[in-house]
Amino acid sequence: MATSSRDRKRRTRSRSKQRRKKVERPPRQPMPTRPAEERIRDFQEVALGFTAELAQKEAQRCLHCTNHPCIEGCPVAVDIPAFIELISEGEFGAAARKIKETNTLPAVCGRVCPQEEQCEEVCLMGKVDEPVAIGRLERFAADYEREHGEAKLPETDPATGKKVAVVGSGPAGITVAYELLQKGHQVTIFEALHELGGVLVYGIPEFRLPKKIVHEEIETVKNLGAEIKLNMLIGKTKTIDQLLEEDGFDAVFIGTGAGLPMFLGIPGENLNGVYSANEFLTRVNLMKAYKEEYVTPVKVGEKVAVIGAGNVAMDSARSALRVGQGKSDVSIIYRRSREQMPAREEEIHHAEEEGVKFNLLTNPIRFIGNEKGVVEKIECIRMELGEPDDSGRRRPIPIEGSEHIVEADTVIVALGTMPREFIADTTPDLETSEWGTFNVEEDTMETSKEGVFAGGDVVTGSATVIKAMGAGRTAAAAIHEYLTEK
C-alpha cells in the first residue's frame, strides 16, 4: 500500500515536471493587501482579493493531479481541480457553482479557512514549488459570482412534509439548513442572538471577514425557504423536548458552538478594563461599537495587553489597534515561545506588520487596579520551556524570582471557550463529556437522544469554520436518512 502510493506520487511528480517544462508555470500569486499604516485606522478589509487576471494566472498553476489529494484535504471535499479549471477557462460563475456543490459559504471559507493546514498542505504543487493558492481562488470565484449577480439558488427536491429544527446559526447550523432544504425538508433556524452567523458575525472581525459578505452568503438559506427565529435561546425560551413534542419537529440539529469564555482565575481579573475576547469582539463586531452612530461603548486605553496567542488573540489585538486608531500600544502576552503560538502564520504576520508587539515566555499572575477599580498593571512572571507535555508542546515553567510589572490599562483575555450548558441542563437524556461537549456517533453526528444530532464546536470544542461545516454535512446526510426511514 505504502509503496504504491509513493509510486503514484513519484509518477505524478515526474509528470508534473514534464508539464512544467512544456507550460511555463507562473509563481504563486501574492494577495493584494492594503498597507499596514493605512489599514490600522479603519475596519475595512485587509486583503483585497485577486483580480480576474491574477486568478487566471494562479489557476494555471494547478497540475490537475489524477489523485487530487487536495480534495481529501478539504473537510467538505470541494472539487478543487474542477473549479480551478473553470477559473482558468474564465468561467468564474460556473467555478463558484462548482464549489457550492459541497461548500455553502465559499466567500467565507476562502477568507478564513486555515488552508495551509488543509487543502493547500497536501497540494502536490507544494512539493515542487509553493502550493496552489486554493483559498484565494475560492474567494475570487465566490466574490465574482456574488458581485456579478450570478448567484443562483440550487434546485430543491419536492417537499417531504418533514420538519427539522436547527439550533444555532453558525457555520454548522447554516450548512445543515442548506442541505436539508435542498432535500425538500422544512427547516426552522433558532438563534439566540439578534443576527444569524454565530462566530462569523460576533467574533471574526470585519477587516478579515466583512459582515456584508456573511449576510449575503447566509441569505441563501432564507431564499431557500428556511424559517428564521431570532432571539430564541433554546434551553430557556423553549427546550429541545418542547421542539420535538409540542412543536412537531421530526428531528433537531444542535450547532450551538462553544461560546463560554475561559478566564485565568488570577486575582484582579474582574477589574474594569479586563475583557474576555468574546466581550471585546462582540462589542466591536456585533454591536459595532467602533461606529459613531452605534451606542454600545468600548474602551481601549494607551497600553493594551492581549493574553494568549491563538487566532482569537490576534483578532483582538488587531481590533484594539483599530479602535484605538493606531495610537494604542498593543502587545500579546504568551507563556510559550513564538514557535508554539497556535495562531495562523498569516495572522501573526499581519499583526506584526500592523505593529502588535509580542511579549513571549511571560505569564500574568495578578492584575493590579487603581482606586477606581480599573486595571493599571499586570504582575507577570517569566517562563522557560521544559519537557514536552501531553499535547507534545514543551511545557512552560515559571522562573522563580522573575516577577515583574507590565503596564496595561486594557486587558483582553483570549484563552479559549467552552460550550454553554442551557441545552444539556434542560435535556437530561443528552450525554455530554466532562468538557460539556455533546457525545455523538462520528459517522452520523447523532447524540444519545433519538432524532437529535449535533455538530461543530459544540461537539469538538473550538475548532474551525470548515470543520463545523463538514460536521454539518455529515449530520444533514444522516438526518435525511433518519427522516426518510421514519
Next chain:
Amino acid sequence: MYKVVSKKKLAPNITRFSVQAPAVAESRKPGQFVVIRACEEGERVPLTIVDSDPEAGTIDLIIQDAGYSTHQLCGMEPGDNLLDVLGPLGKPTEIHNYGTVVCVGGGVGTAVLYPIVKAMKEEGNEVITIIGARTKELVILEEELKEFSDELIVTTDDGSYGIEGFGSTVLKNMLEEGREIDFVVAIGPTLMMKAVAEVTRPHEIKTIVSLNSIMIDGTGMCGGCRVTIGDETKFACVDGPEFDAHLVDFDEQIARHQYYKDQECKLTEEIDKLEQEKA
C-alpha cells in the same frame, strides 16, 4: 418584531410597558429578565419581566429613564415595535414557603421585586414589603404590592411620604424589636442592597439580592456581567441575577458600574441638546 401594546407612566421617570413577546410570556418565571434592543443602533438592555399574560402573549416591563438607551425606550409609544426581545434569561427566584419573608425594594428595583412578592405570597408566605424612593412622586406599585403583602411599608429619603429614611433601617429596627424573619429579598440600587446585606448578616438570615450588572448578550457568552460571589467568579446573566447577599462583592459591582460613565454622559448630553432644540 415585538409590538408595544400599552404604556403607562408610573412616575416622572418610570414607565410601564406591555410588549408582545408570546414565547417569553409563556415560559417566564419570577426573577427572570429579557434583553431588548429598540433599534439597529441601540444597545442590548437587560430588563426584568415584571408580569406576563400568556394568553395575550404579552410581557410587562417597567423602565426607569437612567441614560441614553432607557430614555429612548421610555419614548416609545403603543404601536411602535422593539427590534429584539430575548428571554426569559437568568435563573428564576427560588420560591418556597420560608415562613415570614421581607421584600425590600428601592427605586426601580421595586418593579423587579413585584413578581417575587406576588409569587412568595401565592406560595403561602407571610410577606412584609418595604419599598423606598427618593421622594413621594417616585413611589411606584404601592397599590399592586399591597394586594400581595401582609404588611406594606413605604419610605422616602426626604420624608415626603411614609417613613423618612431607608428601607434597610426599617428592616434593622424590625430585627432589633425581635421580629421573626426567615428570608429577605432586597432589590434596588447597589448601595441599598449592600446596606440590607449588612443588616441581616449578624442575624444570619438568608438574604438574596438581584444584581444589575452591565450585560451585553445575556447568554453567558461575553463574561461582561461577571461578579465575585465568595471567592468565585460567576456570570450574573446565567448564574444569577440573584445571589446570596452575604457572599456578593458589592464594591466590585459599584466600580464596574462606573466604567462607561464618561461615554454614557456624552450620550446623555446629546439627548439633552436634542430636546432643547425640540423645545
